[in-house]
Amino acid sequence: MAQLALSVRFLDEFGKLDSKARSGAVKTALKFQQLTLKQLWSDAGLDFKQPKGARDKHIYTCRIDRFYRGVVLAPGTGEDFLLLRVMAHDDAYAWAAKQVPSVNAVTHGLEIRDVVTVEQLVPAWEAEAATVTVEPLFAGHPDGDLRGLGIEDDVLRAARSLTSKEQLDAFAPLMPEDQWQVLQFLAEGLSVQTVWGELVAFRARNGALTVDRTDLAGAMRNTPSRIALVTGPQELSEILDKPFAAWRVFLHPSQRAMAYRPSYSGPAQVTGGPGTGKTVVALHRVNHLLKHLRASERILLTTYTGALTSALREGLALLIEDEGLRGRVDVLTVNALAREIIEPHDALRRRYLDGAQELALWEEVGAQLDLPWSGQFLAQEYKHVILAQGLRSLDAYREASRSGRGSRLPSAKRHEVWQAVEAFHAALDKRSERTHLGVCDEAAMWVGSSGAPLYRHVVVDEAQDLHPAQWRLLRAVVPTRPDDLFIAGDPHQRIYDTKVSLKSLGIPVTGRSARMRKNYRSTQEILTWSTALLDGRPVEQLEDGSADTLAGFQSSLRGARPIVYAAANQEAELAELVLCIRAWARSGVELSDIAVSARFNKIVYRVVRRLQDEGIPVVRLRQEGAADTEGVRVGTMHSLKGLEFRCVAVVGVREGTLPYPAAITPMELDPIQHHTDLTAERCLLFVACTRARDQLHVSWSGTASRFLREAGVA
Structure with missing residues (x-):
């Protein structure tokens, strides 16, 4: 039987087709799973044809329905086929005629390029570049460095003609995706070493020192980031029947090394902009850790808000079908975890204040004590200094750093603030009330004093919004040992006023931290437009509070x-x-x-x-x-x-x-x-x-x- 593979581009465009075209594509794809190689080539319904003037003998089109045709790569050896795209009849023929497949000498992966359009454009760009005084975009990178990163000669010639990032973006649909992404990262100022480590190295690890540049079928198997190999009709149906949300658990090879690394020697961190797959990596890390749990051990998968826990549970269900295995994972917010720890020991069943109610109580306390500060000042001092550092006494508060606070507070006045803190706690007790961060602080102390960690592993998603009191609780519920904490977050998506340094909380991730820069969700157009909203402002990293930017953050999707x-x-x-x-x-x-x-x-x-x-x-x-x-x-x-x-x-x-x-x-x-x-x-x-x-x-x-x-x- 023939084996059909699906390109990521086809999968990306599949949901945008009308219902008839999608139905026809499914029926056509199923034929590849049901017919022998001889039957496929002779099947009148498939109507295999090479486009007129095709630049490569391995590119064919096949019938989807009366109005659509599929573009298929037939390597010519064995029974492997690759469905590249489904397009309107005339568009399919026109696009297919320009495409040429090849095997990359460095990554050994399959690449598809529009050679006709490139041959038309590059001479014009070279002529234009000769007339301007602007330095070429890649003037600082020798040919040897570019070739070492997998840039092939035709793309190298085109790259040498470029003088702006805008030209590079316009070139995107024409060149192989992996090569274009390498050039994107270099254009953003990333070093050759960084690009090799983050983009090329994992693709080049296939064990072969030499590559057969004619082995297209082998190259297909070396390209799992852009080609999904389908082994049978059931798998094909599952892929094409999945709703849009199901693709949230698709793991790219660049992410696999992080998610399925056998072990980390301590806390590990993955950061990246929106759509880079941090949540996917976190879910797959849970999947990996589950396979190594001992009988009584459990995993905590946690995040900031209850709204996100539903999405995490749905993702786990898509990734892990075994309900018994999934049942060993607690999916909770940190606040919910704190409540589960404290409330069984609380006979009063106190109610929790929301932000507005807490601020109103601080205003009331300040007025009662006739203090010179607003309730907002007192609330922020409590949150960002006292709770953040877990201060338990006036002496500790007097010695504490107020770094990050922009309001002056003479040391001689700190006793008045502490007086307000004591009055605030007394008011909470009198009203049988609690604050969410307060119960996290209390739970961290309770677990720490009990000496009985609750989990073998803790995996954290959207880590950038957690408060230091919540981090202390997470540190307390898992023993300090290899693979204790796995953290995913993005400081650019910090939508609450909490800032934290993991290093200061005893959660060191130095040497176990990875940065992802490729967006797998949004188109480059949406990404560029949205990133402009941040206006290039650096934000503080989770690890140590140093500055971080979105330099090199790119998408290969266009729209x-x-x-x-x-x-x-x-x-x-x-x-x-x-x-x-x-x-x-x-x-x-x-x-x-x-x-x-x-x-x-x-x-x-x-x-x-x-x-x-x-x-x-x-x-x-x-x-x-x-x-x-x-x-x-x-x-x-x-x-x-x-x-x-x-x-x-x-x-x-x-x-x-x-x-x-x-x-x-x-x-x-x-x-x-x-x-x-x-x-x-x-x-x-x-x-x-x-x-x-x-x-x-x-x-x-x-x-x-x-x-x-x-x-x-x-």
């Missing part, structure tokens, strides 16, 4: 530029949103793969009512049973965190909403916290926009948010 819409009023903005959603649905996007996000629930309610009035099914994010319900997902920007959709509309991005004034500490109170709060609001918009895979729509009425204006996108 439409985000749409921005300035509406005259809110009614006009909602009317445009309805038109946008209907256009996406007509193009074949399932409603459940569309999300609408806003800063506040009051805007979300307005969106829900309007869509319902228009007859568009709506599902509130995180509502019970939402995963199995058809409808556009609608929720706040915070609730969108950790999720992904084919199409996303972000509405209400106006001044006065983003940034939200009440969420920003006044400059005169604490300039450092003021800038931290602004960054959190900026990151919130960045996170919402990068939930989109294929298309992004951003709108506002009135004056656009300063974040949009500063980025030059409004």
